[in-house]
Amino acid sequence: MSSDKVPDTPVEIIVDLLSKAKNVAAARGDVPKELTSYLQKALDIASGLDDYLEKMTTQESEPLAELYKKTVTHDWDQVHKEGKTMFRLPKECITGHVEGQTLKMLIHMSQAKRVLEIGMFTGYGALSMAEGLPEDGCLVACELEPYLREFAQPIFDKSPHGKKITVKTGSAMDTLKELAAAGEQFDMVFIDADKDNYINYYNFILDNNLLRIQGVICVDNSLFKAKVYLEDTTDRNGLALREFNHFVSNDPRVEQVIVPLRDGISIIRRVPAATESSRTQCEITDDEVFHGVKGRSILDRMRLDGKVAYVTGAGQGIGRAFAHALGEAGAKVAVVDMEQNKAEAVAKELFLKGINTISIKADISKSEDVQRMIDTIVSKWGALHIACNNAGINMNSASEDTSLEEWDQTFNVNLRGTFMCCQAAGRVMLKQGYGKIINTASMASLIVPHPQKQLSYNTSKAGVVKLTQTLGTEWIDRGVRVNCISPRSLAAGTSSR
Ligand SMILES: C[S@@+](CC[C@H](N)C(=O)[O-])C[C@H]1O[C@@H](n2cnc3c(N)ncnc32)[C@H](O)[C@@H]1O
Structure with a gap:
């Protein structure tokens, strides 16, 4: 504190008083050394505090x-x-x-x-x-x-x-x-x-x-x-x-x-509304609707703290957005993609945001890759709560030209691959008695996005809806929910999600 500044805070006032006391002591010859030294120490502590806080606090812009x-x-x-x-x-x-x-x-x-x-x-x-x-x-x-x-x-x-x-x-x-x-x-x-x-x-x-x-x-x-x-x-x-x-x-x-x-x-x-005092102030129905389930507000209850999730096809597009969203909501997220560098890049983004994450390279059309993906997650985090089966491909061709190779490849990833992921994740979730599976279907499962030429894609995504309905019905009583979403794709063309 500069000498011309009027002391303004409790600490500044203490510093001012200690300085005055020190001067009084110095002016007298009969003050015990011990007292002078205590005064000096108290002054050092008090006068150093604000400076120290200034120095240690992040600099202003x-x-x-x-x-x-x-x-x-x-x-x-x-x-x-x-x-x-x-x-x-x-x-x-x-x-x-x-x-x-x-x-x-x-x-x-x-x-x-x-x-x-x-x-x-x-x-x-x-x-x-x-x-x-x-x-x-x-x-x-x-x-x-x-x-x-x-x-x-x-x-x-x-x-x-x-x-x-x-x-x-x-x-x-x-x-x-x-x-x-x-x-x-x-x-x-x-x-x-x-x-x-x-x-x-x-x-x-x-x-x-x-x-x-x-x-x-x-x-x-x-x-x-x-x-x-x-x-x-x-x-x-x-x-x-x-x-x-x-x-x-x-x-x-x-x-x-x-x-x-x-x-x-x-x-x-x-304080939360449902305290004793407010209860006595007016008639309230004191239930979970009023004070929240376990006393938690609706947004708090939607958090995913402690949950373990994976997203396939998370190296880009919607999958990447899912991975960020789940992580921001508190879940640990395994970022899965068939391209290792893409999975790693997204996992790095999540890590920078303070999200617990791993990257896994997996081709979901291969059963051994799917099983390895689930095993890696469970051995790392001990559970699996949320499975976003999002990976898919779309190879455009007019129906009269669609080859069997294209048909098989599309179904292998979009339907067979999604089924394998659901089954492998479902087995873990059924044992836990808890799990949420979200499959990415497509609006193309319900409508035909004419004039886009994508017979195999549309048909495979219709299969994803039926797969979801069937698994959802079979597993709901055992704590595992299976749902799908049907986004609209903005661009046609060969893409992997
Ligand atoms: C202590 S200063 C505020 C310091 C400020 N918060 C800062 O970050 O630097 C108080 C301010 O309140 C204003 N003020 C005083 N009475 C007011 C009133 N009735 N309505 C609005 N502002 C008022 C004063 O003009 C003065 O600018």
């Missing part, structure tokens, strides 16, 4: 660094004197590097897509959070001072994430009312304006469902220079924050933690 510099070098007094801002804005308002990265991390962790910020100032927190949002994410920033939108916008425009930010100028409460009337909802709300009104913003957000079911509210300055817990506090903001913290900690709708980072950040989440 260039636009954020520029925004920070522009903010701290701006003459806010002058701007106010010129009547450009209603209030004199202290540059210390800015969230800054470590807090900005913390917010960005929270956005990642909560997988937020829509964020609301109350109190944008020059947009440092807004841009930090926007950097954590997905490409189609959005952040609405409420800011009283129109001057600040003009100040921030040129730097937002330089960042690829700036387009995610919409600034709403005016009173934050008016904006909240407008958002609630429009039925807007947010995954994360960051409250950082107008401390007297924190409690009103917080209640309005919860009472009007501006926060999504799994949403999180973050609140800045919740330790407010330690004044929230110092007994002699008379400061208005300190008392407002103390009352706010107390209110939230007693609010049965939420859980909260206060993280002692800088001036304190509260992280608040809604």
Whole structure:
């Protein structure tokens, strides 16, 4: 902390007090050495903390660094004197590097897509959070001072994430009312304006469902220079924050933690609806529909964490997309293709995304390859839950010219191969009493995609539908579901999926 900076956070205040105590001790000759050395150690620990956090935290992006510099070098007094801002804005308002990265991390962790910020100032927190949002994410920033939108916008425009930010100028409460009337909802709300009104913003957000079911509210300055817990506090903001913290900690709708980072950040989440307190508030039917099967929400229940899957024909096209989708949903995925390099390339993509994966080279028209594929998966991961039998070929020819070789080859892969995969996977799944088989049929099994010339393909895919219906009927009572999908192929021609 530079010597001219007013101590602002509990740690900065401790550093200031320890420095003063050290000076007092140094000025006296009768202070025991032990006490001086304890003071020095305490000072080293406290004064090193913020610097260390700065250094160890991932560096900010260039636009954020520029925004920070522009903010701290701006003459806010002058701007106010010129009547450009209603209030004199202290540059210390800015969230800054470590807090900005913390917010960005929270956005990642909560997988937020829509964020609301109350109190944008020059947009440092807004841009930090926007950097954590997905490409189609959005952040609405409420800011009283129109001057600040003009100040921030040129730097937002330089960042690829700036387009995610919409600034709403005016009173934050008016904006909240407008958002609630429009039925807007947010995954994360960051409250950082107008401390007297924190409690009103917080209640309005919860009472009007501006926060999504799994949403999180973050609140800045919740330790407010330690004044929230110092007994002699008379400061208005300190008392407002103390009352706010107390209110939230007693609010049965939420859980909260206060993280002692800088001036304190509260992280608040809604508790699941079916808690004792809400049960007593209104008549609810307390069943799985209300609180979810095993207390899990619908999207959570659709996750595939811990499941083992394979996809044949996963080296490209739909198969590759299936492999990514299953992996993103949490499954371990065996990427199977007859071309080893393609299987390896897709497995590498999955691995880069943090998905547990292996690649297997297998030609599904060969029974020994099919069995080896299943054995490899089961010996590696101990089970098989999801089988996507997707590999197939299409060799176009007019029906009058279709050779028996083409017919046999197409059926060997599309129908015989799919059957062998179903059977080998099914044997494992029937033993487990659990399994999902998804075969890739085709719209060509139901309609004739005229004028494409693909008799063998169409007929083999019609066979895949009947194979699926038969296996599905035979195995359903033993825990194994067999379904097929019938996608539309966009291009005719020889292709392997
Ligand atoms: C602590 S600063 C926000 C810092 C900011 N979150 C950041 O990341 O740097 C508080 C901001 O809230 C704004 N503000 C104060 N009262 C407000 C109100 N009633 N409605 C909207 N904004 C308000 C101030 O103009 C100021 O820019």
